[in-house]
Amino acid sequence: MANGVWHTGYGIEINLSLPDLGHPNRPDLLREITASVSERDPQLLECLAHHDKHECLSESGGKSPWMFIRRGRVGGRRPLVASHLPITHKATPEESAQHKATKERVVATAGRYGLDAEAEVPVAGRRSVSDAVVTGPAGLRVGWEIQYHHLSPSSVHRRSVSAVENGITPLWVAKDRTASLIDRAPWARVDDMPWRDIADGKEMVIRGGYRHLEVWRCVPSSERHCLVSQGAGHCGAIHADWFVPALCLPERKPVLIEDLVLRSATGESVPVYVPSRGSGRAGRHMWVSAADRARWEEIVDEKTPLPTTPVEEDDDVITFSEQEIDRSCRAGEDSWSVSDARPLRDLAQPTGGFTLPRLPAQRPGDSTRITPVERAAASAALGCPPWELGLCTGCTQMMRRYGPNSAMYCNVCRAILNGR
Incomplete structure (x- = not known):
């Protein structure tokens, strides 16, 4: 994985392992080079070996000599890494078929419920496109984003903010518990199903991203554990927390994708953001019933809006190792598999909840x-x-x-x- 690139605009060499990137007089340089490729010149960053006219394996390997910057994951560290852009980016045939089938199922479901739905809707002057936009009877618009391959957190945030600014509530769909979109915006996770099963109407359960509010008095007769004493004893206080349907008492019925299509468009289900209470996470995005959200806001005595600026988690903090630049081409090491496995982000356990004193x-x-x-x-x-x-x-x-x-x-x- 490359730790340096050539900036064709400024004509400078950038060392990604240094906190100031080797240019302390350019404080905005990090923001500029980590911007989405769609928002900058694709040829802004160049492989150092290619720039030096040395051997560059990128073009023979189906990639270009132009690069993008991502955050790697190596031994618990999060270094900045320069990777070669593919000449053309294409999802795998299976991903493409799953994506298309899911999008068509959302649109078809909306139609059966009498809702307006449209596929491939341009947003923000065609800078981005929502896979499907479903409009409810009161004019509420929900933008479904089917994302079955990796997308950077910054792209998720940027597209979500763009949707909100255009009067659309974003709803991201993932199939992987490690997907970086989880808890970056309102989301839902479904099973990794063959596209034919999706197209044929096989049951699609929302496995993550939808929760129910449970409130209980922490007394010996309670079936729930104490949130304060970590399960030991009973504190007499009142606890409130969010649970996936399978962990509710009694267990709730699972939510299907058809349920979410209808409820999100009618406002019966709404997104909520619950800030972290000391767990090391920035917070949790989830879909909940409108009644549960109203009760939660009454209990905690506050309304927390969806974040409009990126909220950095501990796992996002960049690590700078301050090394010399490796000027050789690393095109063969650009695969995501070079990094450590991405951690699970869809965690079924409670959020940490809220406790009122006795x-x-x-x-x-x-x-x-x-x-x-x-x-x-x-x-x-x-x-x-x-x-x-x-x-x-x-x-x-x-x-x-x-x-x-x-x-x-x-x-x-x-x-x-x-x-x-």
Whole structure:
């Protein structure tokens, strides 16, 4: 993998292993050379061996002497790497067939539901094209991006922001749990299926990217573990977290691609971004029900918009090894397989969630000490509307005090009383 290139515009040699790229007087150089090839001159960066008129294996190997910059993955490091551009970029026949079949299935599904749908829709003055745009009855537009081969995080972000600026909600579809688009924008993952199965209507389950909100009181009778004590003991607080359908209690029905086509266009399912709470990730993008998103925003008392600027994760941080430039041609090492395997990004475990502290004991008639956020969380955890909340006669904790199936004492107090 090459660690240096020639910049044909400035007529300078760039050392990718140096923090300043060997040119401290050019602070924007990194941004310029890592821009998408579609946004710059494809012949901006040249193989050093080719520039020096030495042996360059690129053209004989089906590639050009012109280069692009990517982030490698070697032994846990993320160095900048110069790779040769292919003379023509083509997806494999299987990828192309899968892509076409999925796109046509989305459009056909929308048509069956009476929704407007169009394939290959230009966005932002034809600078990019959405695979399919589905328009709901209220005018909500969802741009489906079928991405079955690698795409850089910057390209995902750029195209997503362009879609949003043009009134389109992006919805990226992947088939690989390591796809870099995961959690860079609203996404969904399906199985790696033969294109004929996709075209024939075989069930396509959304395996990742769609979640349900679960709220529970952390007490011994809860089926869920404590988020604060990492599963040991019960803290008495109220927890809220997002779970894939298979990990919900009880287990939820899986979401099919047809479900998401309809729900995303009607607004029944919406994207939400949950910032990381100390996990080392920038955050999680997911599709959820509109009701779940409204309840989450009420519980956490905030609305987090989708990021409009790239959010860098720990795994994205560039590593600079400060080495001498290797001027030989590395065209035969440009394969993605040279790098370490990309890590799994579609992680089924919970997001880290949100915890409200144990509700304070109340005095009869003193409702002012319970905040609206705490009241909303208690309502969700206890499964009752806010007006059925009240105080336990014994410990004065919030409980389901009124309405059907209510009681005067909470479960803990009842257990104590029954044991006497």
